[in-house]
Amino acid sequence: MTSAHVLGYPRIGAARELKHAVEAYWRGELDRDGLEASGRELRARHWQAQCAAGLDLVTVGDFAFYDQVLNVTTLVGAVPARFAAEEEIARGEVDLDTQFRMARGRAPSGAPAAACEMTKYFDTNYHYLVPELHEGQQFKLASSRLFDEVAEARAAGHPVKVTLTGPLTWLWLGKGREVEFDRLSLLEALLPVYAEILARLAKQGVEWVQLDEPALVQDLPAEWRSAFEFAYNALRSAPVKLLLATYFGGLGDNLQLAVSLPVDGLHIDTVRAPEQLTAVLDNLPGYKVLSVGAIDGRNVWRADLGALHERLANARMRLGERLWIAPSCSLLHVPVDLEAEKELDEELKSWFSFARQKLDETVTLARLLGNRGNDEDRARVAAATAALDARRASPRLHRPEVAQRLASIGDAERSRDNPYPVRARAQRQTLDLPLFPTTTIGSFPQTPEIRAARRAHKNGELGRDAYEAQMRDEIADAVRRQEVLGLDMLVHGEAERNDMVEYFGEQLDGYVFTRNGWVQSYGSRCVKPPVIVGDVTRPVAMTVAWSRYAQSLTERPMKGMLTGPVTMLQWSFVRDDQPREVTCRQIALALRDEVADLEAAGIPAIQIDEPALREGLPLRQGEWQSYLDWAVDCFRLTASVARDATQIHTHMCYSEFNDIIAAIAALDADVITIETSRSNMELLGAFQDFAYPNEIGPGVYDIHSPNVPEVAWMVQLMEKAAERIPVERLWVNPDCGLKTRGWTEVEPALANMVEAARELRRRY
Numbered sequence: 001m002t003s004a005h006v007l008g009y010p011r012i013g014a015a016r017e018l019k020h021a022v023e024a025y026w027r028g029e030l031d032r033d034g035l036e037a038s039g040r041e042l043r044a045r046h047w048q049a050q051c052a053a054g055l056d057l058v059t060v061g062d063f064a065f066y067d068q069v070l071n072v073t074t075l076v077g078a079v080p081a082r083f084a085a086e087e088e089i090a091r092g093e094v095d096l097d098t099q100f101r102m103a104r105g106r107a108p109s110g111a112p113a114a115a116c117e118m119t120k121y122f123d124t125n126y127h128y129l130v131p132e133l134h135e136g137q138q139f140k141l142a143s144s145r146l147f148d149e150v151a152e153a154r155a156a157g158h159p160v161k162v163t164l165t166g167p168l169t170w171l172w173l174g175k176g177r178e179v180e181f182d183r184l185s186l187l188e189a190l191l192p193v194y195a196e197i198l199a200r201l202a203k204q205g206v207e208w209v210q211l212d213e214p215a216l217v218q219d220l221p222a223e224w225r226s227a228f229e230f231a232y233n234a235l236r237s238a239p240v241k242l243l244l245a246t247y248f249g250g251l252g253d254n255l256q257l258a259v260s261l262p263v264d265g266l267h268i269d270t271v272r273a274p275e276q277l278t279a280v281l282d283n284l285p286g287y288k289v290l291s292v293g294a295i296d297g298r299n300v301w302r303a304d305l306g307a308l309h310e311r312l313a314n315a316r317m318r319l320g321e322r323l324w325i326a327p328s329c330s331l332l333h334v335p336v337d338l339e340a341e342k343e344l345d346e347e348l349k350s351w352f353s354f355a356r357q358k359l360d361e362t363v364t365l366a367r368l369l370g371n372r373g374n375d376e377d378r379a380r381v382a383a384a385t386a387a388l389d390a391r392r393a394s395p396r397l398h399r400p401e402v403a404q405r406l407a408s409i410g411d412a413e414r415s416r417d418n419p420y421p422v423r424a425r426a427q428r429q430t431l432d433l434p435l436f437p438t439t440t441i442g443s444f445p446q447t448p449e450i451r452a453a454r455r456a457h458k459n460g461e462l463g464r465d466a467y468e469a470q471m472r473d474e475i476a477d478a479v480r481r482q483e484v485l486g487l488d489m490l491v492h493g494e495a496e497r498n499d500m501v502e503y504f505g506e507q508l509d510g511y512v513f514t515r516n517g518w519v520q521s522y523g524s525r526c527v528k529p530p531v532i533v534g535d536v537t538r539p540v541a542m543t544v545a546w547s548r549y550a551q552s553l554t555e556r557p558m559k560g561m562l563t564g565p566v567t568m569l570q571w572s573f574v575r576d577d578q579p580r581e582v583t584c585r586q587i588a589l590a591l592r593d594e595v596a597d598l599e600a601a602g603i604p605a606i607q608i609d610e611p612a613l614r615e616g617l618p619l620r621q622g623e624w625q626s627y628l629d630w631a632v633d634c635f636r637l638t639a640s641v642a643r644d645a646t647q648i649h650t651h652m653c654y655s656e657f658n659d660i661i662a663a664i665a666a667l668d669a670d671v672i673t674i675e676t677s678r679s680n681m682e683l684l685g686a687f688q689d690f691a692y693p694n695e696i697g698p699g700v701y702d703i704h705s706p707n708v709p710e711v712a713w714m715v716q717l718m719e720k721a722a723e724r725i726p727v728e729r730l731w732v733n734p735d736c737g738l739k740t741r742g743w744t745e746v747e748p749a750l751a752n753m754v755e756a757a758r759e760l761r762r763r764y
């Protein structure tokens, strides 16, 4: 037979039960027992789903009340000192509230403390809590949760496989608290705890443990590669079988290393890296299981079961029963259940597969390869083939005019008419801005009234006219407040937008939205990424009426506000039948028309937000340049239609530019605003060293801080900026995110910011 399993299943629940339970617990509306009970119920349900689908093993260890990496961090007792958990660690039981304090800074019990850093897990939109490490750190088995969950699953009669972040990837994802140091120096102290965990699992009757080591699909320094050998040699005597799981890409130059580690099985991702299958087959020692990740764990498309069956027949022939079938990675990254989509039309539904459906696909593929296919399996293959044939032929996918337009785009459409210095002169004339012009990043407080109106409008309780009238009032209010504050370049405030991707996706053809397609982003937070199903076009202008109205209210320049093509792509599920860059160019052309229309409507400045540009970087550095090339190209396609006098802004909310500064400069935006307040202007060094030629607005205060920033503080920061960037090219603005604040915080802070700009003008 061919075994079927998954690397992990979404824990959030089809109706986001986990979110609701955890948040109720945080609010004090659900007690600890209630929270634990809801966790148990979800686990039981998810194991039952795996069992009912016919998987040969159910996966334990993928559940977390907050984050699976944090689970390992507490399991090995790596709780930073400020959470005062020494006693809990000594007792071997880190409390759930301690975990919550590590994740969010506070919990129903225990003293608040600064939360641990959170960042994206590899190239996904899932955020994990960064293990905080320090030199000489000690580890100790400090939680029994995992073992309790194993006991639960076994009590329910399931054949259990345990999943756990592997020791190297856990260290790889970690960071020195204050100072960076050699994290590998901790390996020797860490391994005995892993060995202890494995031994305890073996005692519970667990046969297989899957150690997730996706670090193996990245560029690893030589010491890290040898550390893999060292670590897995040390763990080889563990009384369980180890499945080394790699995903999100190909093993590349780590292939020899990965196949030769002394473990009992290897999982590879053949969705992202189909080409590695043959090389792995050729090199895999004869005793090892190979788990082939053939079903896409990162996207929502239905699998082509017939084609996969054919493609894997050779692997089955070579491996026999040593072939296992699985999704490419944990199903954490896809929505839970397609059946919950009651409003999606049947055609679209027939193209998709969510986590629950991917279980069936995995089982069917495994049964077919193991010559155990039954009528149900054959029916599933036939249905998949029919749906995919229909999808390929569907007019919803292809609009010939889109391909034609893309083909007709040449170099002229990829550059502004003139270089920046010429444009800057034209812009100075139309905009008439002072030195150190002030602006904001686009959004203003999404007040309870705004949210209530949008909800009522969506539910059909508030008609379109009334809703729009209310949004216009909000815009007018925001414009008035900005004028009173004395800001130089205004924004309309984005009152009408729910979310920066959804708002545009809803108005573009080629995008579809699910009702329930929630995916965990971090902790209790879920996102519902839109799905790009077909060629993207813009039937009508999307933002022009709002921006024109806002501009009509003021003499000051109004900045139009768009989400850039790379971010529109990155934060969506993307079609798998053409390269990502083609889809991105289509979005770019649609947005280009919006830029042209905004300009024609008299909007003198347009901001194209690209917060996701950096996170789109491939996991392998060797692939960075080709990604950056097309990402930059897409931005330029969007922006270059603007005349010289129209000022193009872009915005990126992060603070690491050193390695992509050339690409940032190649965007050729007239102004870039970035997040700097917390880095003391040091990150401007990257711009200075590169001799970045255009204008920059470094955020001068952290909008998340509850304190009103002081004038002198912001003046001093901008003086630091002026040491690095010529003052004629500096803007004064906050970091992004004002929509998450209230006006009572925003107004005094911006008043001080405007005062700081006035003071700077006196000094320079």
Ligand code: GLN
Residues within 6 Å of the ligand: 441, 442, 443, 500, 561, 609, 611, 651, 652, 653, 736, 737, 738, 739
């Ligand atoms: N214009 C958006 C805002 O101000 C930008 C959001 C972002 O950078 N993520 O909210």
Ligand code: ZN
Residues within 6 Å of the ligand: 441, 611, 651, 652, 653, 736, 737
């Ligand atoms: Zn931002």
